[in-house]
Amino acid sequence: MTSPVLHLPLAFLQTIGLAHFLVVGAVLFCAGITTVLARRNAVGILIGLELILNAANLNLVAFERFGPAPLRGTVFAIFVLAVAAAEAAIALAIVLNVFDSRDEIDVDETTALKG
């Protein structure tokens, strides 16, 4: 099928469905997981966490748009947003404290609580 105007095979642009958004969410989630696993810097791990939360929010909003119930996904996403903001503030406070006491935020080096 070609677009009636541009005479190019553009049908793939007209069939954006739920799965497209879920695939983007999955890629963001896996990028976040990779970040969390690969980084030693605690701030880098926080960056990965934010990517993961964004991927989850994107899925929530996409399911809301393609599902029967309006507004629920958005409401849940806003709560996730609030929790993410609190998490970032507390986590950075902890990171700064660790840095104060050890001059180091490499998570492989901060092993004082290791059993």
Add this chain to the structure above:
Amino acid sequence: MPTVLPALADVFADVFAAGPSHALLASMIPDLTPILPGLIFYGLAGLAIVSAVAAATAPKIVHAAFGLMAAFFGVAGMYALLGSDFLALTQVVVYVGGILVLLVFGVLLTGRTKAALGLERPTHVMPAAFAGGALLFGLLGAILSSDFGDGGRTMADLPEPPSTTAALGRAFLDPNQYLLPFELVSVFLLAALIGAAFLVRRRRDGQ
């Protein structure tokens, strides 16, 4: 020159009138309406995915933070494309304006680490990328083989989304809907604020 303005107005009236020239002009501009959601989607998806991968793989943590910012903007655009206008703006304000600035401050205040001095040991990029890639393949397989009960609808089949801001406000303040979680989140945010301020307070000597 009092006659110039009416003359100009006549010219504009001729140009914008639905006459033959207008029809000719309109026929030269292709009608992008059916493919516009697709164009926007792929643009935003490319932005979000490329910058998320950059955030995952950038050797410097500041570059990763900038990649994260671009990913936030891509996701915000996707929210807007999905009809969640309020969430799209909140994403920009809270994530880009708040959390990202906080992260950059974290990078700034912890700059004198071994990593900054070039003493960081090599990171586990390859095993992590392998784990992430395997997870991605599993997720893609699950997504593409699942029936989500959406009837295979595309963006064009969906009704025009209403503005969500007023409805969200009513939902959050309605005791029968989300008033209790809304108030709990307020207390939670206050507790987090006090906790963060307490954790990073300047200690006096002897404490």
